[in-house]
Amino acid sequence: xxxxxxxxxxxxxxxxxxxxxxxxxxxxxxxxxxxxxxxxxxxxxxxxxxxxxxxxxxxxxxxxxxxxxxxxxxxxxxxxxxxxxxxxxxxxxxxxxxxxx
Amino acid sequence: xxxxxxxxxxxxxxxxxxxxxxxxxxxxxxxxxxxxxxxxxxxxxxxxxxxxxxxxxxxxxxxxxxxxxxxxxxxxxxxxxxxxxxxxxxxxxxxxxxxxxxxxxxxxxxxxxxxxxxxxxxxxxxxxxxxxxxxxxxxxxxxxxxxxxxxxxxxxxxxxxxxxxxxxxxxxxxxxxxxxxxxxxxxxxxxxxxxxxxxxxxxxxxxxxxxxxxxxxxxxxxxxxxxxxxxxxx
Numbered sequence: 001x002x003x004x005x006x007x008x009x010x011x012x013x014x015x016x017x018x019x020x021x022x023x024x025x026x027x028x029x030x031x032x033x034x035x036x037x038x039x040x041x042x043x044x045x046x047x048x049x050x051x052x053x054x055x056x057x058x059x060x061x062x063x064x065x066x067x068x069x070x071x072x073x074x075x076x077x078x079x080x081x082x083x084x085x086x087x088x089x090x091x092x093x094x095x096x097x098x099x100x101x
Numbered sequence: 102x103x104x105x106x107x108x109x110x111x112x113x114x115x116x117x118x119x120x121x122x123x124x125x126x127x128x129x130x131x132x133x134x135x136x137x138x139x140x141x142x143x144x145x146x147x148x149x150x151x152x153x154x155x156x157x158x159x160x161x162x163x164x165x166x167x168x169x170x171x172x173x174x175x176x177x178x179x180x181x182x183x184x185x186x187x188x189x190x191x192x193x194x195x196x197x198x199x200x201x202x203x204x205x206x207x208x209x210x211x212x213x214x215x216x217x218x219x220x221x222x223x224x225x226x227x228x229x230x231x232x233x234x235x236x237x238x239x240x241x242x243x244x245x246x247x248x249x250x251x252x253x254x255x256x257x258x259x260x261x262x263x264x265x266x267x268x269x270x271x272x273x274x275x276x277x278x279x280x281x282x283x284x285x286x287x288x289x290x291x292x293x294x295x296x297x298x299x300x301x302x303x304x305x306x307x308x309x310x311x312x313x314x315x316x317x318x319x320x321x322x323x324x325x326x327x328x329x330x331x332x333x334x335x
Contacts, residue, residue, distance in 0.1 A: 058311035060241035
């Protein structure tokens, strides 16, 4: 994955802030978080394997919702454990996909 | 505000040769003229949305509208084996329920839109097509098998699903159901069926919640849209 600029007008895709906000909103909906708790998600906040309610079906639904809201296709072999383990991993996946789509 | 719901049985077509089997339905039924058939979402989403749907029905009861939420054969309280169910069978079931309960309107929820009987006016609430339902369920199996140290590819899972059926996220999907879902599109929205999206209802989509949740404001909003439309037409 290549580093991205944080310029909002980056023609390669939405800005990092925008991706981050959208991804927090998806996790807020999936996990039923308050706005405050969704904003508190840090790169090392644990997801799959750390939150008992986030089972394989919930993670699958989360990825499908990311496809819908970011208008991307996430291939199964593009997702590895690191992407799902923490918020930072998932954000990296969203950034990589939106940059290439 | 409203009466209690009851469980009743209804004759559901069982195979194509005129046989029926008894399935359950949750009803608010006082024999009123305005009668809503609620078609539940498929598989796990049915569990996540059941509380909301029953609350919507209770509110409609208070607005003098009867409502019925039938079980899909193989789901909820049904004793039929899920692995033997087909999309065609479920469609026939919902059409039979509409006739049996004399429904005047239908609310089809998420994947339930795939089962909406033709010719019945009503609403599709955030309808979802078959490929999307399958995509997420196959993905859940890919993640689970990877986690268990026995990784499978999507191609392997799909081939097995088509040939012999497969368990996806704990749901036994038979081969006929699998192939039908792969091609199932939401039926066209003609004049008599309106699309209700989440923006209209407000709040967060409850089918996304990892743990089932409930939001009274969404029940209010859904019931209001339906009650206003059904009373106007009455």
